[in-house]
Amino acid sequence: MKKINPTIKKFYGYHLSTKSYTGKVALSTLKNASRNKVIEIGGRKYHIKGCAGQGGFAQVYKAFVNSDPNDVVALKIQKPAFPWEFYMYRQLDMRITGRERSSYGLAQRIHLYADCSILICDYLAHGTLQDVINRYAVQGKPMEEVLCIYYTIEMLHMVETLHDVGLIHGDFKPDNLLIRYARDDLTEEGFLDRSGPWCDQGLCLVDWGRGIVLDLFPDDIVFKGDCGTSGFRCIEMQEDKPWKFQVDAYGLCVVVHMMLHNCYMEIAKEESSDGGYMYLPKQRFKRTLNLLVESNSYWNVALWKNFFTKMLNQYPGNDDRRLLQELKKSFQDYISSDPKMIKTLRELLAKQRTSMCCA
Ligand SMILES: Nc1ncnc2c1ncn2[C@@H]1O[C@H](COP(=O)(O)OP(=O)(O)O)[C@@H](O)[C@H]1O
Numbered sequence: 401m402k403k404i405n406p407t408i409k410k411f412y413g414y415h416l417s418t419k420s421y422t423g424k425v426a427l428s429t430l431k432n433a434s435r436n437k438v439i440e441i442g443g444r445k446y447h448i449k450g451c452a453g454q455g456g457f458a459q460v461y462k463a464f465v466n467s468d469p470n471d472v473v474a475l476k477i478q479k480p481a482f483p484w485e486f487y488m489y490r491q492l493d494m495r496i497t498g499r500e501r502s503s504y505g506l507a508q509r510i511h512l513y514a515d516c517s518i519l520i521c522d523y524l525a526h527g528t529l530q531d532v533i534n535r536y537a538v539q540g541k542p543m544e545e546v547l548c549i550y551y552t553i554e555m556l557h558m559v560e561t562l563h564d565v566g567l568i569h570g571d572f573k574p575d576n577l578l579i580r581y582a583r584d585d586l587t588e589e590g591f592l593d594r595s596g597p598w599c600d601q602g603l604c605l606v607d608w609g610r611g612i613v614l615d616l617f618p619d620d621i622v623f624k625g626d627c628g629t630s631g632f633r634c635i636e637m638q639e640d641k642p643w644k645f646q647v648d649a650y651g652l653c654v655v656v657h658m659m660l661h662n663c664y665m666e667i668a669k670e671e672s673s674d675g676g677y678m679y680l681p682k683q684r685f686k687r688t689l690n691l692l693v694e695s696n697s698y699w700n701v702a703l704w705k706n707f708f709t710k711m712l713n714q715y716p717g718n719d720d721r722r723l724l725q726e727l728k729k730s731f732q733d734y735i736s737s738d739p740k741m742i743k744t745l746r747e748l749l750a751k752q753r754t755s756m757c758c759a
C-alpha cells in the first residue's frame with residue numbers, strides 16, 4: 401500500500417477524508433432490504449433502491465444518483481476502508497482500452513473514511529453468471545453445451561487480455577462475473593471477432609479486491625499463500641507451492657466445471673502412461689443422451705478434455721497467453737464448424753435474458 405499511496409491520490413475520483421462517515425443515515429442501518437433511504441456522500445445524494453448483492457467482504461447496493469433513474473450506480477460499502485480495489489480499477493482504465501474495457505467493471509469514484517470506504521461503480525442490471533448457473537440448477541437442467549462454450553470463450557479471452565497487461569484478478573468466480581447483453585439483436589456475423597452487437601454481449605469481471613499488479617513486483621515474482629476461498633484454491637495452493645497466473649486459470653476451470661456439472665471441481669491426481677502424473681477433474685466428462693436438448697445431445701468430450709488437461713497440467717509460469725489463445729481457438733473453431741450453433745446460441749441468450757429478467 402505504501403508503494404501506491406503517492407499514485408492513488410492523483411487518480412480521478414479519489415476522495416479521502418480523515419474522519420469517520422457522518423451522513424444522516426448511518427451506513428450500518430442499511431440492510432439487505434433497505435429501499436428508498438437516501439445517503440449523502442461527497443455532496444451527492446444516493447437514493448438506495450435495494451441490495452445488488454452481498455459478497456464475502458462487502459455489501460453492495462443499487463442506487464440512483466440524485467434520484468435520477470437514468471443514473472444508476474452500485475455502491476460497495478466496506479469496513480474497514482479498502483482503497484486497493486479502486487487502485488485496480490484505475491490500472492484497468494490505463495491498461496485496457498477500447499472495446500475490451502467493458503469486460504471489466506468501471507469505478508466512478510471512491511470515498512474513503514476513517515472507518516469505511518464507499519466505492520461507486522457502474523451498475524449492471526442482469527445479475528451474475530452464478531445466478532444463471534443457479535437457475536439451471538433449480539430447473540434441474542444442464543446448461544446447454546453451446547452456452548457453456550460461449551461463456552468459456554468469453555472468459556478465456558478476458559483472462560488472456562488481463563494477463564497480457566500484467567494484471568491478475570485473483571478471485572475469479574461466477575459471482576464476480578456480471579452478465580452483459582447487447583442492446584441490439586445478435587447477428588450471425590461478428591461472433592468470432594466480437595464485433596457489432598457481440599461486443600456488448602458477454603461477461604463483466606468485478607470485485608478487484610484481490611487483484612495483483614505484476615509490475616509492482618520483480619519480473620520473476622511468484623506468490624505463496626492461499627486465497628482461502630474453498631472450491632477456488634488452485635492446485636499450487638492446495639499443494640503449498642508458488643503460483644502466479646494459475647490462480648485465474650484455475651478459477652476459470654472451476655467456473656467452466658460449474659456450468660457443465662453444476663458443482664465445484666474436485667481434482668484427482670492420476671498416474672499417466674509415462675510414469676508421471678496428471679491432474680484431472682474427478683467428475684467425468686459426460687456423454688449421456690440428454691433428452692431435454694434434442695440437438696447436441698452428446699457432449700463434445702474431446703474439446704472439454706483437452707481444455708481441462710491443458711489448463712490443469714500444462715500451465716506455464718510466465719506467459720500463458722499462447723495456451724489461452726489456443727484453447728479459445730479450439731472452442732471458436734468448434735462453434736464456427738456449424739452455422740446452426742450460432743443460431744442456437746443467439747436463441748439461448750435471448751431466452752436467458754427474458755427468463756432472468758422475470759426471475
Ligand atoms: N457493478 C455492479 N452491478 C451490479 N451488481 C453488482 C455490481 N458489483 C457487485 N455486484 C453484486 O454484488 C455482489 C458482491 O459484490 P463484490 O464486489 O463481488 O463484493 P465482495 O468483495 O464482497 O465479494 C456481486 O456478487 C454482485 O452480485
Ligand SMILES: [Mg+2]
Binds near residue numbers: 456607
Ligand atoms: Mg465478490
